[in-house]
Amino acid sequence: MTTARRPEHQVGQHQAAQHQAAQHRTERDRTDQDHRAGLSRRQLLGASAALGGAAWLLRGTVGPDDAEASTPVPPGLPAGTELYQRVYQNWSGEIRTDQLWTCAPRTPEEVPTLADWAHANGWRLRAQGRRHGWSPLTVAAGTPEAARVLLLDTGRHLTAIAADSPGTVRVQTGATMEDLLAHLATRGLGLTAVPAPGELTVGGVLAVGGHGTAVPAAGETRPDGHGYGSLSNQVTRLTAVVHDPATGRYTLRTFDRAEADSAAFLVHLGRAFVTEVVLRAGADRPLRCVSRLDIPASELFARPGAAGRPRTFADFVERDGRAEAIWFAYTDYPWLKTWSVTPNRPFAARTVAEPYNYPFSDSIPEPVARLAGELVAGTWGSAPLFGQLQYLIAKVALTGDITDVLLSGGLLRDLLSGELLTHLLADGLRSDLWGPSRTLLQYVRPTTLRVTANGYAVLARRADLQWVVSEFTAHYRQLLAEYQARGEFPVNGAVEIRVTGLDDPAWCGVPGARPPLLSALRPRPDRPEWDTAVWLDVLSLPGTPGLHRFCRDLEQYLLRTFDGTRAGLRVEWSKGWAYTADAAWADPDVLGRVIPAGHREGGGPGWDEAVAVLDRHDPYRVFGNAFLDGLLSG
Structure with missing residues (x-):
């Protein structure tokens, strides 16, 4: 019953x-x-x-x-x-x-x-x-x-986590990433890169090819068990619900990574149900995370070869291998975070023992809530003030520098009350942190500001990383200025930029393994020199007028610029894409031609094989919906 x-x-x-x-x-x-x-x-x-x-x-x-x-x-x-x-x-x-x-x-x-x-x-x-x-x-x-x-x-009961071997973990797909990394830590293990939110389920991350930010730093040798691509590429074995033609019933079936069909399940977009996976991990490597807000966007995102040898995003990636830029809208100085493998605590660094070490970001300060309320209520012209407020709060909380606050005037200085500054400073500076990898890789709680986001991966040579970043940021700034000149403010969040390697199947340690077929990080067989992905996201509050049109303009620019000649574009499955002027996930050309083509180009296995395998193992599309029926129509 x-x-x-x-x-x-x-x-x-x-x-x-x-x-x-x-x-x-x-x-x-x-x-x-x-x-x-x-x-x-x-x-x-x-x-x-x-x-x-x-x-x-x-x-x-x-x-x-x-x-x-x-x-x-x-x-x-x-x-x-x-x-x-x-x-x-x-x-x-x-x-x-x-x-x-x-x-x-x-x-x-x-x-x-x-x-x-x-x-x-x-x-x-x-x-x-x-x-x-x-x-x-x-x-x-x-x-x-x-x-x-x-x-x-899946999060109610399918949450078991257990050791499978000294270097692997068996985890059910309803378990959270936070619990997974905590389990690995008890065994002295860790992962190189993971998504920043810890409350994601393992199954959700795998379904969309979730990732973090990491490539090998200069002189870095990849340790056994680690990889620089998606979490999906760390899978060595998986169990999925599939249809058995011999019995006419659905059943659980375990796929070893060496089996060809497993490549379709590693990133399946919700077109399958995976109950359990075995993941490879390596010896944990403590990290040092340094934040800085002293490099202007014009320098950090400068075009390659710019005069004066600027401090560029690519420079930091080359030095540390792990970097993220958060650039609040209508501000000039991005929040740059870099992570470096650091076995011993540097003298200047603050030791942390648990994740989520940016409370000013996770627990929304009251002035930010006020301005968010005004924006949602229709005062969209406050977007520049909103961006400046977020930047100043981050700067004070991270560095203790209140110079810009003292120099600000009007409502902005009013919002940054003495009480708020005292609270931010009393919490302790967080610009230089050191600890086990999980404490620094997971830094977004569910209590952070809820924004919408578009998302793309640009596949390119690592030598072209700065070119990709500079092309994107220059056009983003120009587009934002054009909208502002018309009295429109479609963006009130931040630009986020990360960098990862591609999904090299050798990293999972299973002979004969293939890359996840639908991963945005699947290598292009015809472009072996493309070894890097630059992840680009623009964040804004849901319902912001003009946002979809802005994202459409930006998306079309990205498709023209990264057209497969010097770099190629794929969508980030969990985010927004296929924009019309009024909606996301709605442009028929992007849905029906551009996205499949991005996974077909270069030959080799890809889009068509993944669709065929998923259809064969679930011929009745029990695990599907109308949107996926259209997207994965072949």
């Missing part, structure tokens, strides 16, 4: 959400009294949509016996299915559905049974983790409650 109850963790998270809501109410009441800021209750309510916290995960959770259950229980579900209805809402809030039926499989063996049920009853199954993504790979916005879609919540 189908059971229905609210899982215990949901009760706890619900209480946490209530507590956070009470805090938000207190903050709103206090802010309403601040006549100088002039921010209304309605505006700050708008800002709360951009703030992080537990509440976004639990919107609309009800059991099937609840009075609010809006549709009949799916008929004939396997006995013991833990069922409830819940609104699906993604990280940025742009994808939101009606209440959809959701269940939490207790074991991997339950998933094939559910797949058989779905096939027999005309339903589709969608794996969901922490919903920290932007693109409609799980479900599309506005999916109605009557849709025959059953969400499978």
Whole structure:
């Protein structure tokens, strides 16, 4: 008999959400009294949509016996299915559905049974983790409650992590990256590069080819077990739910990395259900992370060969191998972070023992919340002030330098009150940190500002890294200025730039392994000199007027510039792409021609093989949705 109850963790998270809501109410009441800021209750309510916290995960959770259950229980579900209805809402809030039926499989063996049920009853199954993504790979916005879609919540039970061998770990796909890295740390192991948010599920990261930022530094030799590409490329073995033509039923099947078909499952975009993987790791290497905000964008992103031997982004990548630039909109000095392998603590560095070491970024300062509220409420012209505020808060918190604050005037100086400065300085400087790799690789909590983002990977020679960065940033600055001249402010977040190596299958240590077929980091057989990927993202608050048009203009420029001659462009699956003037994931030419072509160019296995393998192992497309049906149509 189908059971229905609210899982215990949901009760706890619900209480946490209530507590956070009470805090938000207190903050709103206090802010309403601040006549100088002039921010209304309605505006700050708008800002709360951009703030992080537990509440976004639990919107609309009800059991099937609840009075609010809006549709009949799916008929004939396997006995013991833990069922409830819940609104699906993604990280940025742009994808939101009606209440959809959701269940939490207790074991991997339950998933094939559910797949058989779905096939027999005309339903589709969608794996969901922490919903920290932007693109409609799980479900599309506005999916109605009557849709025959059953969400499978992997994060409730499919979370086991255990040693598989001295250099590998066996992990179920509902486990979080934070828990995975913590487990590895207890064994003296680590990974070279991972996504910055720790609350992502392993399955979600693998589905989209999640990555961090790392290439070999000058003179660096890759240690055994480590790699410089996506997490997917670290997989040595995986277990997926596939259709068995001999029995006509779905079953669990384990694929060794040497098996050809495994390459389609390593990055599958949600077109498959992987229950467990074995990942390779290496001896952990302590890192030193240095932040600086003293290099102007004109120098950091200068064109190759610029006069004066500027301090360029490529210089820092060459020296340390790991770098990220965060460039707040309408500001001149990016926040540059570099990580270097450093076995012993430098005298000047602050030791850290846990991740998330930028509290000013993870817990939104009240002035940032105020301005976010004003932006969401329609005061989009405040975007330059918003960018400057974020930059100044980062500079004070990281370096303790308040010179720019003292020199600022008007509302900006007003927002940076003495109380805020005291709090930022009291927290301690964080421009030079040292510790185990996981403490510095994971630095984004769910409580950070919720923004939308586009995303692209530019494949190029490492020698062309600075050219790629300079071309992109110059056009971004020009485009932003053109919009501003028309009184439009489509961007109010930051540009983020990272660099990784490509997915060399030899790094997984399995003879005969192939690269993930749908990874943005799959090497081009015809361009072996392209050994580097530059990741480009532009962040902004959801709903910003003109954002889609701006992203369309930028995307078309990137396609023209990185057209396969000197460099090639692929989309970052988890982010925004295929823009029209009004929407993301909507341009038929990008969806139907550009994206498949980007994975076909150069010959060798790629797009068509991946689609064929996924279709063969799930011929009824139980694990799919309408968007993927169109994207992966062949």
